[in-house]
Amino acid sequence: MSNKLGRTAAICGIGATEFSKDSGRSEMKLAVEAVSAAIDDAGLKPSDVDGMVTYSTDNNPDVEIARNVGIGALRHFSRVHYGGGAACGTIALATMAVATGAADVVVCYRAFNERSGRRFGAGVQDLPNAATAERAQFSYTSSQGLLTPASWVAMVARRYMHLYGATSEDFGRVAVAMRKHAATNPAAWFYNQPITLEEHQQSRWIVDPLHLFDCCQESDGAQAIIVTTPERARDLKQKPVMIEAVAQGAGKDQWTMTSFYRDDIAQLPEMKIVADELWSSSGLTPTDIQTAVLYDHFSPYVLMQLEEFGFCKRGEAKDFIKNGNIELGGDLPLNTHGGQLGEAYIHGMNGIAEGVRQVRGTSINQIPRVEHVLVSAGTGVPTSGLILGVDR
Amino acid sequence: MAITREGMTVSQVQQEPDADKKAFHEQLLGFVGVQTGPARLAPDEVNIPMIRHLVESVGDKNPIYLDDAAAKASRHGEIVAPPTMLQAWVMGGITPPPHPESYEQMNRLLFSKGFTSVVATNCEQVYDRYVKPGDRLSMTTTIDSISEEKTTGLGTGHFVTTRQDYWDADGNRVGSMLFRIIRFRPAAKSKPPRPLPATTHDNSWWFDALKEGKLLIQRCKGCGELRNPPHPMCASCRSMEWDSIEAKGTGSIHSYVVTHYPVVPSFEYPLPILLVDLDEGVRMVMNPIDAAPDDLQIGCKVTIEVNKCDPELSLPFARLAK
Secondary structure, three states, X not given: OOOOOOOOOEEEEEEEOOOEOOOOOOHHHHHHHHHHHHXXXXXXXXXXOOEEEEEOOOOOOHHHHHHHHOOOOOOEEEEEOOHHHHHHHHHHHHHHHHHHXXXXXXXXXXXXXXXXXXOHHHOOOOOOOOOOHHXXXXXXXXXXXXXXXXXXXXXXXXXXXXXXXXXXHHHHHHHXXXXXXXOOOOOOOOOOOOOOHHHHHHOOEEEEOEEHHHEOOOOEEEEEEEEEOHHHHHOOOOOOEEEEEEEEEOOOOOOOOOOOOOOOOOOOHHHHHHHHHHHHHHOOOHHHOOEEEOOOOEOHHHHHHHHHOOOOOOOOHXXXXXXXXXXXXXXOOEOOOOHHHHOOOOOOHHHHHHHHHHHHOOOOOOOOOOOXXXXXXXXXXXXEEEEEEEOO | OEEEEOOOOOOOEOOOOOHHHHHHHHHHHOOOOOEOOOOEEOOOOOOHHHHHHHHHHHOOOOHHHOOHHHHHHOOOOOOOOOHHHOOHHHOOOOOOOOOOHHHHHHXXXXXXXXXXXXXXXXXXXXXXXXXXXXXXXXXXXXXXXEOOOEEOOOEEEEEEEEEEEEEOOOOOXXXXXXXXXXXXXXXXXXXXXXXXXXXXXXXXXXXXXXXXXOOEEEEEOOOOOEEOOOOOOOOOOOOOOEEEEEOOOEEEEEEEEEEOOXXXXXXXXXXXXXXXXXXXXOEEEEEEEOOOHHHOOOOOEEEXXXXXXXXXXXXXXXXXXX
């Protein structure tokens, strides 16, 4: 049985700060700026907002943003766990709120100084110990030096390479495509800075088999997305962007980034659950997707996601991505904003915004005749995804 | 008059020299009494501008160094230089001349034992007379003493004391200085302990067993299923009763990484880390022993041993089968 969330809500506004390495201001200020910009983009008044959703890892309380922006009473507020896996999950909760009448206009947001403040690339090395199951998830890896996101992903990537013959160059082709798309996006940190496959291969090891250019950026910035009913969206300033499907997923024997104890670690069963739900609830198939935003904190997981979503068979992503197939002009251009490897790491929220722009027809790297855009959230963790579509 | 300028405080730990150390010290003592090279002539006469720079920079207001009238009225009857400038008059400037060969010979002998680091510890000056503008000084250096091997907070080495004698143009000594350094082998920097696991009621028994040298695998008492890492309920039969078996200590590499960055000071890099399939059917993350990154291969057989890493932490390690 699939969920009934499809086409019960639409995205009516997006807003962001600039993306940088040092914002020079508080995370709260970033949050307020992005939320305010999204309200303006939608053509709403702050007082129209009655719901707010963010990540459990966000440091900015919804009520404080509401106080700042002049948002009045809230009828729904919730948070989604698991880091970047929460990205489309915020839209899922907002959709549920809107579909059930728990709220009419829900702002989803993520704001952080993730480069100038605490850097996620540092992993868990600086987190205090605590006698909790949440913290003990890392008890079986930290003392051995497996402390960072790159190291956790590398362990899975090596097994994937072993099973399917994927190479570091295959990972590099993802990075090259993302940097190519960022190169023409003025909002991207790596605007005008494409890389070659050779440069990817020569970039230093972070955790073998991951080179520097396989690892996404660390960024400061904020992104907000506004969800409302399709009816309300049609009366607002922007062309409505329909949420055709939205889903969350956690897999069997799921860990946070260290799902090392499954029979097959070279898969993303949590993303397969999301994929199955998105396809079955929308009636769409991979051939209905003109462009996708696949979470790219580390390049190997882009290959694995292509397989989980069924764009190609298991182990064949390395062939699917060849010859520019995931670049502009290819069969499935990915992350046309440059992704988190090229634009910025805003924990996946900037990818949803790019999906919205592609449906609106306003992306800097616009794909012709976009009907449906697939967007996924953080990989290696309990995650989420959605399909955006043109209102008909 | 003797002025001592204290250098850094060094805690000295006396150690009984063994025969080798004693023999090495005997070799070093061969340098004691050697005058290292010819006398070095001061580049300039004692002069007012340099005196002015010094007294202004240290804030010495004594008028006898710069004020003609005050100096004439003093027992010196003329301007004199501050005694502590003794060393400054003969210094080698911004590009000092190389050490004389005999001094370098002693250094090479010290380097041969790994005593390559140097810190000046203290110096003492003795003045025979005030020097005054117009004096042209020269200096001779003699190796005064070399200590037995000592261990300080910095490391292990030998204190080397040289004596600099300062002479006027007539060959009369105006002062001398004992200058002491320690040539030492830097103490190995102690690595901070590895990050400790977060322990809970559900997993502390497993880490405690490692401290006793035992690698255990949790076993469900309901259905007998083995599981790792530890957790309170069996996902197969929902029993919360469990015991454990001791791992045979054999397995194979399921996957591996070699971490380079970021560098965490508890570890040495590049740091290889393995995901190991134990032959019992559970998986664990561990570091290899005596394995170069190039030796690692998925499927490679390993034997597992429990080693103490830090006082509070023991972990399983994998040794690659030959």
